[in-house]
Amino acid sequence: MKLKLIPPYIPKTKEEGDPFMNCKLDRKEYADALTTIVNTYSDGFVMAINNKWGSGKTTFVEMWKQQLKNEDFQTLYFNAWENDFQTEVMVALLAELKELQDKGKRNFNSLVKSGAILLNKTTPIITKGLVSKVVGDKVVGELVEVITELTTGELKKQIESFTDAKKGLIDFRNNLKKYVAQVNKGKPVIFIIDELDRCRPNYAVSVLENVKHLFSVEGIVFVLSIDKVQLGHAIRGVYGSEQIDSEEYLRRFIDLEYNLPTPDRRLFIKYLYNYFEFNLFINSNARRARVEFHSDIDVLQNNAIILFADENFTLTQIEKNFARIRLTLNTFSEDQYILTDIVVLLSYIYDRYPEIYNKIENSEYTLQELVDVMDPIFESFKDPEHRGTRLILYASFLNRYHKQLLRLKKTKENIVELDKSNKSLKLVVKSRLENERNHLASLASFPPSHSQTKNIDLAFIQKRYSLVENLR
Template structure:
């Protein structure tokens, strides 16, 4: 049994063979775009964190290689220890060299070193201007010891040298790429840009624009545009900057990978983490009241994940933790999957609420209010009943937990006039829902002991405070 979800294996001959999200068709669309605009451009793959961008671009990269493209994959986050992105980008390009193209690359590298020499004093001065107020210290750092007229003349000369250095570098780089790509553009994939140090991320964008904007290079930026926009605002020290407009200067085309089909991913995770080994084991199958655990678990997955748009990576974490925690349940113990999964969802996604539940610091009304605030599921005819079950099951377990057993206030009472049970609470999901709530409470308490379970039954196992069974 796996305790974590490992990277999907990418088969060289069929890179999308293990893709569980049916994304190969988007690879074809993007490759056709490249074939239509081979001159060179910057494409942004814009999706939220945790939606599987990295897996997709690695599969697509292999598919591009299979179609005769030369590719480079650069994980910007893993390389932001390097202060100068130009060094890192040139280091990636070096991997393309062969015995025949090595002279062309060395020529390009020499141009890059000249370029770096000319832009370094300007970068140093910009840093000094931004962070240092004492003019004398500024001059000590940037070596300004001449008169003002000499400084101005020197800056004009440096401007000319810098401009020529950029032009020479781009020309040399263009010639090098032309000698390696056999008529097809080089595909340069930059991943995890939004996770870098903000100044490093912005510097990469600037250098791609100014130094690498040449024929026959297609840059693929795998990003969460909102997070990258926040990095831009951080670098420039203002929330008033239009980050979206800023990023348009660098991005020629933006593409978002569509969300996967409903039910696909969580069902894959259910199989991957081998939940049937527990829910459908021969021992548990002997108990009639436990036979619906699998269906209840999957229905709750659908409710929490697909309706609330939980990122794939967080779904993985929830499944991994759920499978581990299940090992602390005996074969004849109640799991109550909808309550169990809800609490793990809260622990990972809304830990503050989870800890408040454990501390017994909330009233029943506060539990209900917080429940609706974190369960961002659209209430409709399909979800209303399921949401009420989640809510009332949580409230029942919390009520049992927050009070002493023999002084516990019940959530319902018998009506003296009608002789029928009457709910003392209503659902926050639906107004005037006492009858529905009473039906749920009766169903919960109809089972053998489920209605008496308190929150500790779940959290002790979710927090891994009980021994794991082999």
């Protein structure tokens, strides 16, 4: 059984097929749009693909990278997180550019030489903590701040180093332009930098500074695959202040920002259902022989769509939930009722509201207290298409928790009572959802499930989701 989603295979050549042939999120059209952008504005700029961590950016940019290669773009991919052990960012970026040197070896050697000179000349400044200002506007101000620490001779050396560094920067950028012009086949070099927001904060900021001040030349398009919120935390950490406007800071480096549109999570959920092989258990021969188990597939998928198709869940979070749900199924035997709707709801609560999950597990809520915390959650599921399904799910959940309280002798009352005024059932507790269509009291009193499950309480399911029951 699989517990981790393996990235889809990306064909490595034109002959193998379209790089997006295994994309489960229908994102090829966005890659086509980005290719048009980088080809139209080929004089060089920095673009950010900004989406939350876990939204599938890495898979997208790797597919796009191959598509660009198939269209004869010189394309580089740099995983900043895997390379942040490097102490010098320039060296790491030059190592990536080396991949293009087949047709420009002489110019690459000149580039490396000028880079070495530049590094050498900036070392005295680096040792004074001025690395991020080597080519910035405030370097003179920074020198004034440390002037009292320097002797006259030391200050002279610093000024000479700064002058040489400025010249070295010009030489480096000129050599980089020549190198790019020789290897780019008439199209911009696309330099993708991924996982920048997961690096050590100092390294992430250093990458940004290097890209902007050293490597941003005509003929190179840098693509930063980032989560701006997380990168903003890193920036504030480096500068030691929550008052730093990270949005304004990043605006200095990023010329164009692009957000991948929200994918259809329903497609992704159905893909995960197949990927994690739910059918091996839910649709096994033994279970198919029992008519009462036939609805398990639809119940699981429909409730997963209601709960996890929300934009607040990243693709990675949905994946982790499905892996845990699949693991939970392995705690059941093939002749047991699963109550897949409850399993999916518990997974949602465990992920989104862990404190509520723990209190439910320990039976700490009265029925009214549980309703008070669950009402806002169920009110947030606003899709009218699923209103009836969510009421059925809520009613079943309350019913199972009520049975749990009865078993533990934490309550003696029924979950519903007769309203004498109109002779209808009403909940003994107050819920804001009680009077919605598909009356909640009726559903809670007679949950729509087989009679054999009427005595199954929430703990029976929750112990399995919490993995305190042995796996088969």
